[in-house]
Amino acid sequence: MSTHAQSAGPVDAALAGPAVIAARDLRKTFGGGSVVAVEDANFEIRPGEFISLVGPSGCGKSTLLRMVAGLLDRTSGSLTVHDAEVRGPHHSVAMMFQKPTLLDWRTSLENVLLPTEIAGRVTDADRHRAMDLLELAGLRDFAFSFPTQLSGGMQQRVALARLLQTGADILLLDEPFGALDEFTREHLNVELMRIVGEVNATTLFVTHNIAEAIFLADRVFVMTPRPGRIAGIVEVPFERPRPPSIQQGAEFNALVSRVRQTFGDRG
Amino acid sequence: MTDSSDLGPVPPGGRTRGVIARHVAILVTLLAAWEIACRMGWLDPLFFPYPSAILVGFWRLYVTQGNIWPHLGLTMAEVLAGFLAGSALGIALAVCVGLIDRLRRYLKPYVIVLEATPRIAIGPVIIAAFGFGWTSKTAIVMLVCFFAPFVNTLNGMVGVEPEKVSMFRSMGASKLQTFRKLMLPSALPEISAGLRLAMASALGGALVAEFIASNAGLGVLITQYTGTLNMSSAFVCVLTLSALGYFIFRSMEELDRILVFWTDRDRTARVSRRRLASWRARMGDDA
Amino acid sequence: MKDHLLSRAVPLAKHLLVFAALIAFWEAAAAIGLIDVILLPEPHQIAASIWDLYVENRTIYRHFFITLYEALGGFLVGGALGLALAVGSSLNDSFRRYVSPYAILLNVTPGLALTPIVIAWFGFGYSSKIALGAIVCFFPVFVNTLIALTRSDAETLEMFRSMGASERQIFWKLRVPSALPMIFAGFKIAITTALVGAVVAEFSQATAGIGVLMQRLSFSLDMSAAIAALLSMSLLGLILFTLIELLDDRIVFWRRAARMDAVSRKRRARWTGEREKQSGKPQGRRRST
Amino acid sequence: MTRFMTATALGAILAAGSVAAQDLTTVNAVMPKQRSANYFPLIVGEALGYFEEEGIEVNLLPSDTPIPFVNFLRNGQADIAMLDSAEVLQAVAAGVDLRVVYEVMQTAPDGIAVSGESDISDVEQLRGETVGLVSDRDRVTMQIALDARGLTEDDVTTVVVGEAGPTLAAAFRDQTVAAIAGSGPDWLAIQANGIPVSLITPEEVSNKPGNTFAVAAGTLEEKGDAIEGYLRAWSKGMYVATFAPDVVAKIAQDAVPEEWEDPEFGQQYLENAIRLNVSVTDTLGGLNADTWESIQPGMQKFGLIEKQVAPSDFLEPGPVEAANDFDRAEVEQEVEAWRDANM
Missing domain, CATH: 1.10.3720.10 (MetI-like)
Structure with a gap:
């Protein structure tokens, strides 16, 4: 098992490279322009960076994420991934949803192997890799269980393993643990941090929980609704991975207040 | 006929000896009551032959005369062929329609109208169009078997969670991968239910087709026997149909259990164990 | 409002067009003997x-x-x-x-x-x-x-x-x-x-x-x-x-x-109606005394 | 076991339609019912090889569809059809180029029947009663019968009772209706089952052609020989019953065992069928132009046909002649030989 490597580099190292994702004056409207979902989004995300998108419901977080995934077209502006304009789903980007979206008729392992199947033939190496990812997600004993036999948290971990199986270096997570209870959620957040650190992926994480956003991210994009725009960006100075206890510190609380304030400024 | 895959949770004490004995007792009582009612003249022998006469009729039609076999075989062949062709067509068309939004929109009104029409009334027209041969009978069964799989497949495909499509x-x-790996399996439970419905009505369809125009088949035998007022033999045919229907019904249930194993806890566990075993056989004791 | 009508009329027109095409096809098929008109x-x-x-x-x-x-x-x-x-x-x-x-x-x-x-x-x-x-x-x-x-x-x-x-x-x-x-x-x-x-x-x-x-x-x-x-x-x-x-x-x-909206509106109307009646009662009494 | 095997083989043949012998011309005949003692000339002709001798084989198309048989003649699915006189006249009046070539059941006309225990002995007594119709098509029979006694449809209540055996039988036995309008074959089974039926058909109704064989005019040109052969074989089968009913019984028993589960019933049923089938004219299946002429005014009166047509327009006597052109002594000898071999 090669997956228990030491954690990935600190924030500064990640920030050193060129932008993996870049948006210029990005704008998205629905209903023929009557609803502005995202307006004037400008940002650059560097390799290995973990970004949280935080904001209330309907502020355009998911829309932004879906545009990066290539699932939605933008109305105007520019959006590049690896210096190429996004024109549809891209193999270097993978997405995970609030629901586990597992296929009931496949075992955990077969679910994890789905992206490989879609990309082409499945080799034994792929199978071993999938098994390793399940191990990474702590589900080795459940590799041959079907989704209906798993708890909600376990299902999301399978979905997470599947996300990594895509081999994408950009991971988009749309409130992945939103439907889970607090304990499971915190546990999975720690796991997520460990895992994305190990594979050194660039991550965009959507949530409406401020503490969660700060706990996970290198930078927090604070979004406000109507029209959806990025109201401010809060840098998180802690090294990853971080212990959950960090959330009790005064510095952490100060960050929470700053994020709150950013909302307040706009509202 | 309807999908009666199960009649709610099984009452406790499923199949103990006592339950079976009581079932038999009830059946025997019913038969005895029938026999007595016939002998006392409460039931019209023109319509209700003695149960004992029916029993003798079974022996006659199946053993001494053996004349029911070719008819039974033919009816089963019509049912099977019509069912396979009709449901295959229904599923195939539903897949086309499900994948092409525009087709679905424009086809919908016609499907609704056809669905509302008693299919049996179309039977004579089909006989006229396809002639008197085996094809026309199969075509009628096809028509009867077409709708349930069609509608259910379409519903199942359209009902896939949007997140999964995303x-x-x-x-x-x-598009093909999405269809093969996502839409089709997602629709399987509903397709299977549709197939069960279709199979249930296939028998009725074959019977009608044979009533209308045929030289052989259980429907013909029934017409012949009722036409000559030989009611005990006619009842043998009807009860044969019931048994056939029941058998078909049960086998479709079994098929459903195999096809959509993941809806049943025990079956899922079994399949899971089997997959683990085959992985071990293939990849070594890695898991 | 006009938009709304138009958005309904266009699909209907398309449906009618498809229907007319089918009928025309049927007529033509019968005319050249593809369909047995008997x-x-x-x-x-x-x-x-x-x-x-x-x-x-x-x-x-x-x-x-x-x-x-x-x-x-x-x-x-x-x-x-x-x-x-x-x-x-x-x-x-x-x-x-x-x-x-x-x-x-x-x-x-x-x-x-x-x-x-x-x-x-x-x-x-x-x-x-x-x-x-x-x-x-x-x-x-x-x-x-x-x-x-x-x-x-x-x-x-x-x-x-x-x-x-x-x-x-x-x-x-x-x-x-x-x-x-x-x-x-x-x-x-x-x-x-x-x-x-x-x-x-x-x-x-x-x-x-x-x-x-x-x-x-x-x-x-x-x-x-x-x-x-x-x-x-x-x-x-x-x-x-x-x-x-x-x-x-x-x-x-x-x-x-x-339907849910409609029922919800109706129930609200009933509720407010009853409230008015209740609050109306003492008023009426006052008037009568 | 062998019985099962042969039965299965028979089923296979039936299922495959008629692909058995390639060199035989297939004559597609559409009739109301499956093989039955009711059509004993057919099963006798098949058993004794009369059809084969003519180089034809019969593909019986039993049809209980509401689609008129004439349509099957027109679209070529059937070569020959068994029609009643009303169907013939309607089709001819509608402009179908139809030829009546043979009168199959001359003594099987439509009629009015009552229970054997009924007090009613004449149509006259039906005033104010309920009259059952075997099918909607028997309405005209009833109308003509009532008309003959100065009654109209308004003097009675009508109800369609349907063709299903037990229903009709119960209607007779329990006298739920005072009388029933239908045709001979309808009460064949009921009589054979020991439920008494008596006929009160007025002459105006009984004096009309029964079931006929009709073909499309074009078929006569293309397949004339086969049609003549078919009618000749049919005539021979019919002729057998006049001198060897026991042989016919044996053949019927083998061909349609379902009708002989109660041998007494089978015998009764066959005897009634023989009575209906065997021609009363000297020539078997002979056509009677006068009757065809005389029934039309009544039919027109009750709206069954819109206009009258000349019988010469659709009666085609040629085939009847050909159908009677066989050596009767030879048939008798063959039957004797068959009896010796099989009975």
């Missing part, structure tokens, strides 16, 4:  | 026959309403029986165990084979058609109701028990409402089945009804009129189905957003 798109899956 | 008359002939049946001679109405009556009657009787037996079975385990095998047996026996017996019992009038309709539409209602009544959400059930609800209260306030959608699904299958039952009975023995009309017309070599009668059967099926769907919409309103 997930497939985000993985860069082609 | 068996499948051209659309314009069918249209003429429809005009004749509905407007000129008005022969259809009597038969139409007779079949409607038979199908509805069959549905009501079969549906009521199915409901009653399902409720009985859901309340009593041994009843369910010992009765349901016979219900299944009845279901798997093609109802058509029972026609002579049914006619023998119920005679040559409408009642035998209603009876056959009832027999064939009994089962969908029975099965759906039974399954729906016996499957209740375990947590909600516990919630009711924790509130000290009696079995009767649980039945009326939980089991019945939560079973309604599925019961209606059964009704929808049953209503068209009842029509089939009535028509089949008419085919084998009847003096009037659409089934009879169809036979009579096709026997007098008038295939276009026979097809017009067949289309009337479709119309009848549609009417019956829509009827149940409307009821479904009314009663199981919480399944459709639009």
Whole structure:
């Protein structure tokens, strides 16, 4: 098992490279322009960076994420991934949803192997890799269980393993643990941090929980609704991975207040 | 006929000896009551032959005369062929319609109208169009078997969770891959239910077709026997149909259990164990 | 508003266009001999026959309403029986165990084979058609109701028990409402089945009804009129189905957003109305004193 | 076991339609019912090889559809059809180029029947009663019968009772209707079952052609020989019954065992069928132009046909002649030989 490597580099190292994702004056409207979902989004995300998108419901977080995934077209502006304009789903980007979206008729392992199947033939190496990812997600004993036999948290971990199986270096997570209870959620957040650190992926994480956003991210994009725009960006100075206890510190609380304030400024 | 896959949770004490004995007792009582009612003249022998006469009729039609076999075989062949062709067509068309939004929109009104029409009334027209041969009978069964799989497949395909479709798109899956790996399996429980419905009505369809125009088949035998007022033999045919229907019904249930194993806890566990075993056989004791 | 109308008119126009194209194709196929016009008359002939049946001679109405009556009657009787037996079975385990095998047996026996017996019992009038309709539409209602009544959400059930609800209260306030959608699904299958039952009975023995009309017309070599009668059967099926769907919409309103809004508005209006009445009372008294 | 095997093989043959012998011309004959003692000339002709001798084989198309048989003649699915006189006249009046070539059941006309225990002995007594019709098509029979006694349809109540055996039988036995309008074959089985039936058919009704064989005019040109062969074989089968009913019984028993589960019933049923089938004219299946002429005014009066047509327009006597052109002594000898071999 090669997956228990030491954690990935600190924030500064990640920030050193060129932008993996870049948006210029990005704008998205629905209903023929009557609803502005995202307006004037400008940002650059560097390799290995973990970004949280935080904001209330309907502020355009998911829309932004879906545009990066290539699932939605933008109305105007520019959006590049690896210096190429996004024109549809891209193999270097993978997405995970609030629901586990597992296929009931496949075992955990077969679910994890789905992206490989879609990309082409499945080799034994792929199978071993999938098994390793399940191990990474702590589900080795459940590799041959079907989704209906798993708890909600376990299902999301399978979905997470599947996300990594895509081999994408950009991971988009749309409130992945939103439907889970607090304990499971915190546990999975720690796991997520460990895992994305190990594979050194660039991550965009959507949530409406401020503490969660700060706990996970290198930078927090604070979004406000109507029209959806990025109201401010809060840098998180802690090294990853971080212990959950960090959330009790005064510095952490100060960050929470700053994020709150950013909302307040706009509202 | 309807899908009666199960009649709610099984009452406790499923199949103990006592329950079976009581079932038999009830059946025997019913038969005895029938026999007595016949002998006392409460039931009209023109319509209700003695149960004992029916029993003798079974022996006659199946053993001493053996004349029911070719008819039974023919009816079963019509049912099977019509069912296979009709449901295959229904599923195939539903797949086309399900994949092409525009087709679905414009086809919908016609499907609704056809669905509302008693299919049996179309039977004579089909005989006229396809002639008197085996094809026309099969065509009628096909027609009867077409709708349930069609409607259910379509519903199942359209009802796939949008998140899952997005997930497939985000993985860069082609339309064909999305269909094969997501839509079709997602629709399987509903397709299976549709197939059960179709199979149930296939028997009725074959019977009608044979009533209308045929030289052989259980429907013909029934007409012949009722026409000559030989009611005990006619009842043998009807009860044969019931048994056939029951058998078909049970086998479709079994098929459903195999096809959509993941809806049943025990079956899922079994399949899971089997997959583990085959992985071990293939990849070594890695798991 | 104009936009709204336009957005509805355009798809309708497209539908009509598709329909017209189909008809034109049919006419053309008949004209060049692809379709045997003896068996499948051209659309314009069918249209003429429809005009004749509905407007000129008005022969259809009597038969139409007779079949409607038979199908509805069959549905009501079969549906009521199915409901009653399902409720009985859901309340009593041994009843369910010992009765349901016979219900299944009845279901798997093609109802058509029972026609002579049914006619023998119920005679040559409408009642035998209603009876056959009832027999064939009994089962969908029975099965759906039974399954729906016996499957209740375990947590909600516990919630009711924790509130000290009696079995009767649980039945009326939980089991019945939560079973309604599925019961209606059964009704929808049953209503068209009842029509089939009535028509089949008419085919084998009847003096009037659409089934009879169809036979009579096709026997007098008038295939276009026979097809017009067949289309009337479709119309009848549609009417019956829509009827149940409307009821479904009314009663199981919480399944459709639009209906839910309407009911919610109505209840609010009633609530505010009652409040006004209550607050109006003392006012009135004051005035009177 | 062998019985099962042969039965299965028979089923297979039936299922495959008629692909058995390639060199035989297939004559597609559409008739109301399956093989039965009711059509004993057919099963006798088949058993004794009369059809084969003519180089033809019969593909019986039993049809209970509401689609008139004439349509099957027109679209070529059937070569020859068994029609009643009303169907013939309606089709001819509608402009179908139809030829009546043979009168199959001359003594099987439509009629009015009552229970053997009924007090009613004449149509006159039906005023104010309920009259059953076997099918809607028998309405005209009733109308003509009532007309003969100065009654109209308004003087009675009518109800269609349907063709299903037990229903009709019960109607007779229990006298739920005072009388029933139908045709001979309808009460064949009922009589054979020991339920007494008596006929009160007025002469105006009984004096008309029964079931006929009709073909499309074009078929006569294309397949004339086969049609003549078919009618000749049919005539021979019919002729056998006049001198060897026991042989016919044996053949019927083998061909349609379902009708002989109660041998007494089978015998009765066959005897009635023989009575209906065997021609009363000197020539077997002979056509009677006068009767065809005389029934039309009544039919027109009750709207069954819109206009009258000349019998010469559709009666084609040629084939009847050919059908009677066989050596009767030879048939007798063959039957004797068959009896020796099989009975």
